[in-house]
Amino acid sequence: MRVRGHLLPCLCAGLLALLPAGTSVRQQAAPAPPHQHVTAATAAAAPADLAIRFEALLGQHSVLAADLMRSRIRGDDDFVQAANAALGKNTADMTDLIGQLFGAPTAQQFAPKWSEHIVALFAYAGALANQDEQARKEANEELTEYESELGSFFAGASHGRLATKDAQAAVVQHVRHLTDQADAYAKGDYATADDLYRMGYQHTYDLGLTLANALLPPKQSAVLREPIWRLRSQLGKLLAEHAVLVEDVTRAAVTGTPDFKASGDMINANTRDLTGAMDTLFGAQAAKQFQALWGDHVENLVAYSSAIAARDQARQQQANDALRGFEDKMAAFLAGATGARMSAPTLAAALLGHDEMLLRHADAYGTRDYTQAHNVAYETYENMFEMARQLADAFGATVAARLPQGGAQTGYGGMAAVVGSR
Template sequence: MLTLGNGRLWRALPILCAGLLLLASGPAPAAVTQAVPARHRAAPSAADLAIQLEALLGQHSVLAADLMRSRIRGDDDFVQAANAALGKNTSAMTTLVGQLFGQAAADKFGPMWSEHIVGLFTYAGAIAAQDKAALEEARKELVEYEEDLGDFFAGASQGRLSRAAARAAVVQHVGHLTGQADAYAAKNYALADDLYRMGYQHTYDLGLTLAKSLLPAKDVATLGQPLWRLRSQLGKLLAEHAALVEDLTRAAVTGSPDFDSSGQMINGNTADLAAAMDTLFGPAAAKQFQSLWADHVEQLVAYSSATAAADKAKQDQARTEMAGIEQRMGTFLAGATSKHISAADLTAAVQKHDMMLMKHADAYAAKDYATAHDVAYDTYQDMFGLATQLADAFGVTVAARLPRGGAQTGYGGMAAVVESR
């Protein structure tokens, strides 16, 4: 088992949030969880849609990797649920491509992207069957899909993204997914999980590259503004956190041999959060929040393990511990914001996140994989709303401290290729 309480990198996420709120340049919103009625919401801007594209592409990478791993394990029920989640993601992405780039682009994109997923599914099946001939055929088909997708993106960019660069990006995406599947089948979980994270980060960053190459110039300019970049980066890190916590709790539920490597993925994500915190705020907030966050993560894992063991007493104990942590977290954050956001509202935001993660663990332990995937899907998407609220709370002054360039800002992938054109 991992020793979570002593792992400094497990503790960075709420520390980051606390630091962001503490250093806000303007008034915070009335409530983190306050919903705006749909009739009063403004239509999303192209910049907002660009973040959605990043989010959906990153989610695709996670879902595709999970699908391939479940095929390799021979877990057919999980495969079906994972495939349904991928279908939902693909539908949302195709709709978004239409909103961003026109219906003609969406009509071409949807079938190509679906074929790409079928190729990944087939590849994982060939690994599971140890069928070398089928594996080579799957590789050949994936190369064709890579070329078609690359050519599609290059053509849609009207010369801003070269065919070679577009193909290279898709090749890298597929390489991360097939590589993690190969390593997972070989029980090299450390390598598999390194590639899992690389795949998420690269594919998320690809969303920015595509937006910058396909959107009109006036919209592209917005993507370089500090507040947009901070929304994008916070969303990237917080959503990855949600996905990786769910991966860890699944490993805790099943007692699978990749539990330790799943924990190291969380460590990597929190290291990135810690780097962002150091850049923006320094280490002071981290020292105040460190112990509380470690306890929070420990209790999520404890709850998942108790759920797997059907140990109600330990489940109740974990819930009780989490409730106390949520209250203390809300109080701490309220003080950090001079009560511009109430302790009750902040506590409710943390409770919502915990409840979704516990519901995911419950469903997974009961082998209700459809519900587990639905909850995981929603939890991932929910993190982008929180990221936007946090970014908006502390405003442009703090956001401007985020460095331009580099993977830490969401400017990885092929951004330099597009910017040089």
């Protein structure tokens, strides 16, 4: 299945506009991140908030890059264009954040390096789509070079707090998750591809903490070990992944692609991880109650997407009505878990907003408005971290302290044991 060549000039042009004069683009077929606006360091946001943002953007990069590669393998040109735009926005946001954290000169070094590794990933997927082994090897060689460059960049920015070999190893693992999932997807091994999709998200998200811990000065990074921050980080990771995976299964349901079952398995695995988190925080009985409610929530979101595919408005409305019942029940559960520090009406409104965004995404996807679908998905992903902040603050430090301890590479423990046991 080949991607038609008329896409390539417009995809390449945006990247060329991004790179500074004299930078060579070593792959001609390239995604098109928009022009970057790099800001100077600012005290407007606390280091802890910026570190969460760093984790979120890195995790989001992983799933957007995987989606871009998969759409190119499928030969889905319209989706490629929309996924490319979302990935460009993520790159712009990440470059801006690097500027806030470490200053404009560092961000100006980061932007072309990061964009060039996206170029090589895009070329790698194109080679798989075209069944061109020589092009795949060439793209892989480019990725190896960029891995070294990015690792050296992060090590240099840490002022000796992060060893070059460790930084390079982390980048290598990130890239391997993406290329290996693309290999499996191209072969039709969707279960393996989706396992790697999740591993890639989780690794890259946690890489954000590893980097923030090394790149921030010690006085600023100390807050990253506080229980409330760790809970915010880990809840954000799982809730944002929930949104990503619901959107993935929506795509598979609406388009009827053969990876629907594997997509469903992914979202079920995320539900198990969230349930494990509730077990850690509140015990087995609360976890069992949560799993029943959350499972119904996921089933109704999938039912809504399936009804769109079948053009069955009655089933759509039935799923929508069922979601209203979920929101009230889950709000009551969480209000009890927070000791009423968040009221049931406030929680119900937050859950309603979450569900409405996911339904808007499904509606846009159903009409093949992929640009709107990606815009809504981006908004939904970011919203999950505000929800995680509110929940972590409401659960409180005593509950947050129940998280297992660990190193920065596993989110200081966080839900690593839960995720690892699925």
